Amino acid sequence: MKIICGQKELLKGIQIASKAVTPKSSDPNMECIVIDTKNNDIRLVANNMELGIETIISGEIIENNSVDRIELTANLFQNIIKSLPDTNITIEYNSGSKATISDSSDRKFEINVTSADEFPFPTKLNKSNPIEISQLALKTAIGQTSFAASKNGNGDMMTGESFKIVAPSTLRLSALNGHRIAIRNVTLDKEYENSSIIIPAKSMDDIASILSTDDDKKVSVYIGANSAMFEFDDTTIISRLIEGKYFNVEQMLSDDYETHIIVDKQSIASCIQRTKLVVSDSEKRPVILNVTDGNVLITMNGSKGKFEENLEIEKNGKDIEIGFNPDYLISTFNAITDEKVEMYFINSKAPCFIKDANEVYIYLILPININVN
Amino acid sequence: MKIICGQKELLKGIQIASKAVTPKSSDPNMECIVIDTKNNDIRLVANNMELGIETIISGEIIENNSVDRIELTANLFQNIIKSLPDTNITIEYNSGSKATISDSSDRKFEINVTSADEFPFPTKLNKSNPIEISQLALKTAIGQTSFAASKNGNGDMMTGESFKIVAPSTLRLSALNGHRIAIRNVTLDKEYENSSIIIPAKSMDDIASILSTDDDKKVSVYIGANSAMFEFDDTTIISRLIEGKYFNVEQMLSDDYETHIIVDKQSIASCIQRTKLVVSDSEKRPVILNVTDGNVLITMNGSKGKFEENLEIEKNGKDIEIGFNPDYLISTFNAITDEKVEMYFINSKAPCFIKDANEVYIYLILPININVN
Numbered sequence: 211m212k213i214i215c216g217q218k219e220l221l222k223g224i225q226i227a228s229k230a231v232t233p234k235s236s237d238p239n240m241e242c243i244v245i246d247t248k249n250n251d252i253r254l255v256a257n258n259m260e261l262g263i264e265t266i267i268s269g270e271i272i273e274n275n276s277v278d279r280i281e282l283t284a285n286l287f288q289n290i291i292k293s294l295p296d297t298n299i300t301i302e303y304n305s306g307s308k309a310t311i312s313d314s315s316d317r318k319f320e321i322n323v324t325s326a327d328e329f330p331f332p333t334k335l336n337k338s339n340p341i342e343i344s345q346l347a348l349k350t351a352i353g354q355t356s357f358a359a360s361k362n363g364n365g366d367m368m369t370g371e372s373f374k375i376v377a378p379s380t381l382r383l384s385a386l387n388g389h390r391i392a393i394r395n396v397t398l399d400k401e402y403e404n405s406s407i408i409i410p411a412k413s414m415d416d417i418a419s420i421l422s423t424d425d426d427k428k429v430s431v432y433i434g435a436n437s438a439m440f441e442f443d444d445t446t447i448i449s450r451l452i453e454g455k456y457f458n459v460e461q462m463l464s465d466d467y468e469t470h471i472i473v474d475k476q477s478i479a480s481c482i483q484r485t486k487l488v489v490s491d492s493e494k495r496p497v498i499l500n501v502t503d504g505n506v507l508i509t510m511n512g513s514k515g516k517f518e519e520n521l522e523i524e525k526n527g528k529d530i531e532i533g534f535n536p537d538y539l540i541s542t543f544n545a546i547t548d549e550k551v552e553m554y555f556i557n558s559k560a561p562c563f564i565k566d567a568n569e570v571y572i573y574l575i576l577p578i579n580i581n582v583n
Numbered sequence: 584m585k586i587i588c589g590q591k592e593l594l595k596g597i598q599i600a601s602k603a604v605t606p607k608s609s610d611p612n613m614e615c616i617v618i619d620t621k622n623n624d625i626r627l628v629a630n631n632m633e634l635g636i637e638t639i640i641s642g643e644i645i646e647n648n649s650v651d652r653i654e655l656t657a658n659l660f661q662n663i664i665k666s667l668p669d670t671n672i673t674i675e676y677n678s679g680s681k682a683t684i685s686d687s688s689d690r691k692f693e694i695n696v697t698s699a700d701e702f703p704f705p706t707k708l709n710k711s712n713p714i715e716i717s718q719l720a721l722k723t724a725i726g727q728t729s730f731a732a733s734k735n736g737n738g739d740m741m742t743g744e745s746f747k748i749v750a751p752s753t754l755r756l757s758a759l760n761g762h763r764i765a766i767r768n769v770t771l772d773k774e775y776e777n778s779s780i781i782i783p784a785k786s787m788d789d790i791a792s793i794l795s796t797d798d799d800k801k802v803s804v805y806i807g808a809n810s811a812m813f814e815f816d817d818t819t820i821i822s823r824l825i826e827g828k829y830f831n832v833e834q835m836l837s838d839d840y841e842t843h844i845i846v847d848k849q850s851i852a853s854c855i856q857r858t859k860l861v862v863s864d865s866e867k868r869p870v871i872l873n874v875t876d877g878n879v880l881i882t883m884n885g886s887k888g889k890f891e892e893n894l895e896i897e898k899n900g901k902d903i904e905i906g907f908n909p910d911y912l913i914s915t916f917n918a919i920t921d922e923k924v925e926m927y928f929i930n931s932k933a934p935c936f937i938k939d940a941n942e943v944y945i946y947l948i949l950p951i952n953i954n955v956n
Contacts, residue, residue, distance in 0.1 A: 484666045
């Protein structure tokens with residue numbers, strides 16, 4: 211194998227493929243990226259068994275007769291390419307399982323590589339009946355929901371994100387842990403049949419990080435029995451699915467509320483952030499919202515001191531005093547781009563809803579019982 | 584005590600005083616900043632026994648009759664002030680060892696403070712016979728030398744930086760560890776008597792970080808038996824001295840060399856940086872410079888692979904092959920702002936010198952014996 215690529219193109223490809231690399235693994239294949247010239251294009255491939263990524267980069271194949279696939283340690287490969295200026299870079303396989311990486315200046319790296327005979331190339335799905343979504347819309351919707359999934363528990367359903375066609379042309383993403391739910395509805399251009407899968411939230415985050423912010427570009431999603439395939443630009447991503455039937459999120463929603471407030475999003479987000487200053491890291495203390503006409507008094511009582519702040523609000527319904535884990539409020543407000551947010555309270559023991567008028571997004575957060583403390 | 588200050592002014596003062604705070608100490612005083620209104624100005628004071636800092640900030644003292652000095656945890660104090668917008672901030676001591684910090688909006692922190700009765704206020708020196716230096720010149724000279732001091736060994740002379748009047752109007756800063764020396768000469772505006780002290784290199788770095796980059800501003804240095812005092816702007820810094828007689832650095836310098844090269848600084852700095860890619864973190868491998876007419880071949884042979892690069896040079900004298908710890912070359916080149924650097928070699932076992940024509944800076948680096956490996 212001998213190829214020539216631009217440094218920027220190569221680095222972009224490595225950064226995409228690296229999302230499917232596990233840096234410290236007992237299986238060396240998972241730490242690697244394969245350069246594959248078998249099909250007369252230059253593919254970078256990585257697969258950590260949760261996520262497989264293949265991306266095609268532009269460049270010239272000078273020779274691919276003898277060895278057409280080589281496997282390199284992803285981290286070293288990326289660091290080397292990063293260290294080189296934006297010129298043409300030649301990668302050449304030598305005998306003795308060595309490859310040289312050189313640029314047009316007088317510098318040369320020689321590193322160990324292996325043939326990719328043992329590499330677990332990701333299994334692609336048949337390309338039929340894709341769901342098509344704008345890359346920007348999917349990227350945004352993932353960013354606004356996946357944070358709510360549980361971070362612990364390998365293969366646990368709560369570590370997944372539900373990807374579900376709920377109406378012929380509405381995709382609903384939802385993620386939850388035991389204390390909150392995040393839902394985002396995306397309107398699609400076409401109608402699709404019902405389908406419902408669970409994708410690991412970590413895979414969704416990795417996919418979102420590769421998707422472009424260009425609203426005119428589409429991503430095609432193919433759904434298989436055990437995996438889903440995302441195809442866009444020159445990249446194909448295959449994610450393992452989590453098996454099982456997802457929680458009935460719709461059943462947890464309610465239209466019944468006693469209190470409704472509208473508050474400036476930035477003001478409440480930075481206020482809740484400030485409450486954390488008087489709490490030490492290990493301490494779990496609720497932030498308390500005391501809602502009265504035109505005003506919410508937000509207080510925190512921590513081991514380092516006390517904090518209070520008053521915010522102006524628009525209010526309908528009853529007064530209420532209710533406590534929350536401040537981190538859940540902060541991550542929710544951070545996911546919302548609206549200037550104002552609307553919060554709906556039932557009572558101090560029932561979930562609070564934060565949602566927009568059209569229910570494009572719906573967040574549900576369980577309160578903390580403040581009378582017990 | 585009750586004071587009102589602008590948020591920016593307060594934060595600037597806290598950041599200056601924090602350089603003399605030890606965040607995790609067995610003595611709570613060392614984690615604190617004192618607000619001192621005793622002399623009818625607002626002083627922020629910190630002291631970790633190596634370094635003491637006092638800085639005066641502008642603001643209004645509303646009341647200082649009962650308690651005129653209060654002690655606050657520096658980290659919490661800084662985080663609170665950082666979290667507030669750029670408005671006027673009121674700090675008020677309450678009974679029961681509490682202080683409230685509030686801003687003009689409707690928000691308020693209440694935190695624990697102590698009276699500063701037990702606080703070790705730094706001992707100031709008599710203000711006589713200061714050495715006067717431009718703040719920029721001192722800041723630059725520290726940045727170009729202190730990195731060469733030893734990082735380990737509490738109170739060890741090698742962890743100090745020599746601050747010495749070597750000619751009536753030349754200040755020489757030097758720092759060294761067992762493998763290298765960094766020297767920087769600063770021309771002073773006036774003539775001074777001989778003096779020579781050793782200041783902890785860490786203190787010098789902290790002082791440098793507070794000094795301004797304004798060449799027209801001066802800093803006055805007062806030298807005492809056990810400490811040195813730096814006075815500039817509204818800040819006074821007192822550093823402990825390291826006792827003893829510093830190494831005779833001059834004796835280690837030499838004018839004798841067999842090879843002299845001139846090389847582009849940026850090219851060689853980034854080349855040496857690249858050599859580190861093929862070496863794992865724990866591995867100590869020399870970078871080898873092979874100097875011939877018009878060319879230096881730079882190679883590294885590490886556990887991850889091999890690297891080589893050729894750089895153009897101007898050369899006088901003999902060919903030479905010599906090995907170095909790459910980190911020592913990198914930190915030296917990073918400290919030099921010249922576009923070209925000049926290197927002087929005696930032989931492959933003797934120190935190499937990197938210096939400018941006027942010897943404003945002189946760096947000496949011991950080679951690694953590459954024939955032993």
